[in-house]
Amino acid sequence: MTTHPALALLARALNPDDLGHAVSTEFRALARSVVHNAAAPQARWLYIAGPMTGHPDENRPAFHAAHAELQRAGFVCMNPALNGLPHTAPWHHQMRRDYSMLMACAGVALLPGWETSRGVRDELIVATNLQMQTGRVEDWIREGMAA
Numbered sequence: 001m002t003t004h005p006a007l008a009l010l011a012r013a014l015n016p017d018d019l020g021h022a023v024s025t026e027f028r029a030l031a032r033s034v035v036h037n038a039a040a041p042q043a044r045w046l047y048i049a050g051p052m053t054g055h056p057d058e059n060r061p062a063f064h065a066a067h068a069e070l071q072r073a074g075f076v077c078m079n080p081a082l083n084g085l086p087h088t089a090p091w092h093h094q095m096r097r098d099y100s101m102l103m104a105c106a107g108v109a110l111l112p113g114w115e116t117s118r119g120v121r122d123e124l125i126v127a128t129n130l131q132m133q134t135g136r137v138e139d140w141i142r143e144g145m146a147a
Helices: 005-013 025-037 056-072 091-103 118-129 137-146
Strands: 045-049 076-078 107-110 133-136
Touching: 045 056, 045 091, 045 118, 056 076, 056 137, 091 118, 107 118, 107 137, 118 133, 133 137
Parallel strands: 045 076, 045 107, 107 133
Antiparallel strands: none
8 A cells, every 4th residue: 555645744754853853833733634634636735835035924924825725625735834844944954844745746836926936946847847737826726616
């Protein structure tokens, strides 16, 4: 039996050796959601990608709003604003965790301003190479509501 990639992510992320950071309450909440939704078809799993660095509160309100809207449209979301690392963790640690989250998904939902983000551009290279669907958050919501 194959383990869902999201469950493999959780096993890795909850390991205390992972990047040397404590697991946050936010990440534990995301973990509970992932376990609850593990039976959902992987085609319904989306990674939310958008700019964070240099934005007030690292653009977390936009990530959380998109997460809520995408869930209402029927998607299971991996939200890097809930990656479990402290906001002060080094960028490369954030990206390592975020890539793990990306790999659990079938598609990428892009927030406005993604073009200005080095991290998102890097994530899209991976997503494109792995033939993952990509689109704007609002396009995914429209698709989800139509299904």
